[in-house]
Amino acid sequence: MKYTLITTEGRAKRAHVETVHGPIETPVFMNVGTVAAIKGAVDTTDLEAIGTQVELCNTYHLHVRPGDELIHDLGGLQAFMSWKKPILTDSGGFQVFSLADIRKIREEGVTFRSHVDGRPIFMGPEESMRIQSNLASTIAMAFDECPPALADRSYILPSVQRTTRWLKRCAEEMARLNGEERTSNKEQLLFGINQGGVIDDIRIDHAKEISEMELDGYAVGGLAVGESHEQMYHVLDVTVPHLPQNKPTYLMGVGTPENILESVDRGIDFFDCVYPSRNGRHGHVYTHHGKLNLFNQKFERDMRPIEEGCMCPACRRFSRAYIRHLLKAKEMLGMRLCVLHNLYFYNHLMEEIRASLDKGAFTEYKYKMLMQLKEESE
């Protein structure tokens, strides 16, 4: 991997990343395809059409079904879902700690039950790396514990210390796997994850400690899980300066367009979030002037596209009135069109952010957008 910092504006970074699966221009929003597909009937041909650079897939879900060994045998995730561009896989940790039943955390890892068939599964740092190596993603995430955002020092400190020990085991296992003959992607990258809740000194010490490990990139985890936006921005303010500037910085699971603008400003250049696809499936669509709820009666006869001038596959051809009708009639097509629009909106927002950084005009763009986004939104 080669990370080239093209320009900065304040702490905001504009970079070009070369991976074994092709380039990534940052800041980038990764599109979430949990089980090797974006929810809302969106395929990889669609993703190419809406400017997706990186697809994110979920290790836990794919381990449970169809199984990472099967995906390995079929040539890895890229071959399985027919996507030639970069893929990031999460570690499975977040799902283990949030979705799975009857979990037991020990130094070795976590025991839990599959949400599909209830069978017991054990996952620790080595297991997570082996699964992600089987999936053969471009970027693997370290296996960490994601503690409750507002947990107190007595919970957070030992949790973060264990996450650090787990990170070392992840790095060792990944190095070993990348040297194995059977490994599909021998240049798989590993990003470490900073934790520490909203406790400044724990976040900072952890950021310094993991930065010394010379990983391929660094995520800030454990945010957008219950704390306020202000607390999240504060964590970024104190933490990101202690992560390497010349490597990717990834804010996991975030967020709204506003969150992204604020976080780019604080030095983040990788993002992912289920909002655009989840909101799309509920008929909530993004525009540069706030969100619309297409179920609203006022769109019944509105023959305008979701957003005038938008070049997404929905806006280029279909009206608010038609999409509203589809949503009301519970036709899958309504969801698909809204998801396509929303993902295009997010991908395009990142394009605008990159263009503004290229022109040295990010701050201006950020404040203009923050004003506009408030216009019709609640």
Place this chain on the structure above:
Amino acid sequence: MKYTLITTEGRAKRAHVETVHGPIETPVFMNVGTVAAIKGAVDTTDLEAIGTQVELCNTYHLHVRPGDELIHDLGGLQAFMSWKKPILTDSGGFQVFSLADIRKIREEGVTFRSHVDGRPIFMGPEESMRIQSNLASTIAMAFDECPPALADRSYILPSVQRTTRWLKRCAEEMARLNGEERTSNKEQLLFGINQGGVIDDIRIDHAKEISEMELDGYAVGGLAVGESHEQMYHVLDVTVPHLPQNKPTYLMGVGTPENILESVDRGIDFFDCVYPSRNGRHGHVYTHHGKLNLFNQKFERDMRPIEEGCMCPACRRFSRAYIRHLLKAKEMLGMRLCVLHNLYFYNHLMEEIRASLDKGAFTEYKYKMLMQLKEESE
């Protein structure tokens, strides 16, 4: 409308139809978009890509929601769903007689309750024509009663006589509507519908009677509703010769690839059926060598496309293994890919039928296909 018979082979017809919304090459399979959308998240951009010539929409469903007046005000169905090619609307009759609750049949028409909100609705020949005129489809279907296929003479005869009286009222109302200023498509076509259950003389007399009315096309209705395939083919054998050869002949709601091949051979050139989309949503996909159930375990590691050489959007990019995974994981994308494949298969089957007629080799093609289609199918 101009119907040009290009060639025949036995009773099979190969024709070119010019409509105000563009050409139709027959034999043609119309793709069923009940509420102005193909079920399975398929939009009109997709339909263009898979060779759809005519989209069929359902009058009853669109009358109930979003309402035909609304669609009229927004410019008609073509504008509403962004489809520039021909559209056929059914009369609503079939749904009224099969879906709706608490119906009462009188000479004027039928009273029933909406399946959406239970409100009472009255529909007769004039109402059906007005709704279809509002929808502004290319081809409107006459309002008829579709009696149970195996009902006896004492039910069928008066029912067919009423259908004939209704047909005259339809033709008069359509002529009036096409002369109105507010009408969006003033060249809307009207197809009459032959009924008569499986009683030869009633079918024949009715075919002769409606043929004299000089309508734009003629459908054979009331089939594929419970009788055997052999009974259906027999009805076509005795009835179609009494319908005009130089006008479209449409077999409503039929059917399997085998049914289509046999019915083309009996002089039918328009078809529609929900099988390809409905089966696709259940993971049943068509090939030239029989149907596959993609839920079957044997496809778990099958990296071949649904059908080798198929140029549909699913087969050009995705494997049986991937689509099976999507179906098992209940991802909408699995349904979409199967529906796209099946509609492409049907549209392409009609292309092959037309090509074989053009070469004077339909009979040969028909028997080859009938043999092949049995190969893996149950």
